[in-house]
Amino acid sequence: MKQACLFLASRISRSVLLILTLLLATPFASAADAVQKTATIRYPLVSPNADPHVDYVLEILRHAVKASGQPYQLQASEVAMQQARAIYELTSPNGIVDILWTMSTDEREAQLIPIRIPIDKGLLGWRLALLRSADAEMFREVRTLKDLSAFSAGQEMDWPDVAILRNNGLPVKTSASYDPLFTMLKAGRFDYFPRAVFEIQNELDLRPSLDLVIDKHIVLYYPSALYFFVSPREPKMAQDIQRGLEELIKNGTFEKIFQRANQDAIKNANLKSRTIITLRNPFLSPEKMPLHRTGLWFRP
Template sequence: MLKPIARLCIRAALAAALLAAGQAAATDIVIFDQPVSKADRRREYANALLNAVLQRTVPEFGPYEIRHAAVHMERPRLFEALKDGKLVNLTAYPATANWMRELKPVPIPIDMGLQSWRIFLIDAKTQPALRAAHTLGQLARLRAGSGSAWATLESLKEAHLSVVTGSSYNGLFQMLMAGRFDYLPRGVNEIFAEYDTHKQDYPALAVEETLLLHDQIPSLFFVAPGETRLHRRITAGMEALLKDGSLERLVLDYHRNDLRRAKLCTRKRFELPNRQLDPALFGRKELWLNPFEARHGFCPALLPR
């Protein structure tokens, strides 16, 4: 007959085994944020990447389920909801100092930095004035548009550019076409989808042809502070996709046509400061895709003849 101490040890071991089995079988619930509308295609790539990340980590972390928040939330409301972690526990957004500090960032740019290469939506009649801007000082004579809570706002201001802000995403397109500002900087990964979506409503809408801003603001996955396991899972998946080249392939699969349409190599390029973020975030060179590298084929002048 087993002694009482031995029975207690066996019970404890069985309880631990059952708990471990329950944890292994648990499904990770991801609640991702909603786009502005069904016409807003900015979340297509992030959703595809999220699926790839979670699928890659099934052997280590087990099953998962992706849900979406009930409603779209503008950036300030989304930030508060993420801190609470009930309505949404994951998003992908350009990084700011307070998001880096108060949420759990995954420090690998989801698009390898493509969104930080910015070209402009404009009213077509503004093209001559922008074509004549050869310095940041000359560009500062014109007015940029920005969301009032966008990460790029501080970089525009630090470069001493004139900025007019709006409080809603859709409202910025109306403000642009009403002449409230002269150009709306957008990531090369998002501008053509936005142009194609809004062109019918705004026939004079155009993509500016000559200028390029680089604001060095990475777009990252941000996890709710209480979701330590989910943060470990997303980080592990991103590292795995980065290591075997899957991340770069996915970025290019989704954005190759955008990069071709952007014709970055023909544009005058301005570097904008980013003093909001820890420079250590930029230390890993393998995290960043350089669209000017000859191997990508977007700059014909750089290719061997």
């Protein structure tokens, strides 16, 4: 009898010890799970000199991540990369970036996961011309696309704009990278450098020694959208960021950030006083764009 009681007591002690062990382990297991659930969103490293709207885009992305309710953290890649390299990294099974912001094309939307909210409200398609100061009045008499075709534009070779301009009959000279385009313009390698409304003043201010000016007479327009693109490796990440962006639109944060970053540039561009040269964009299907959501698009 005594042995039976001792055996039972021993069993009870082991059971109590096991229960206590499980209870004590539970908080630590939950903490470990939370750490595991935190994911990193890796984006291409760019500088404001190479991408004048990088600060604005990253502000939108940070707010969207926070609004998504998911424990993501943002991390820039260790090396800077151009668009073609970043797209390669997004499509590669072991790529080193997860997200990119760039002008949308049908090809890019087929390769990657597009988040179809134009984070620039379509401003990327409104282009002013950067000129040499000696040519400040070069476009005074330009009224049509045919008039403009007498002049050559400069662009980076992996930008979608190259194909858009050429498809509309406009001559284009290209550079393998962004920075040399300004000195190429200064040297007369091409006649004008089309830049987005929200880019051009900052780019001009950063290069006072080149003696360049912003044309006052025309504005190029073609349908476009600056989207976030997510790697096909990360469909849930894309859904989370989409949800965060929708929340920013709903609560007004998106519009506040957009206006703060762009209202001065839009005002200074004085678009209503310019001749609008409209171009086709055959590389982005209109039916894929959320054109029915009129609040997402800029109109002068």
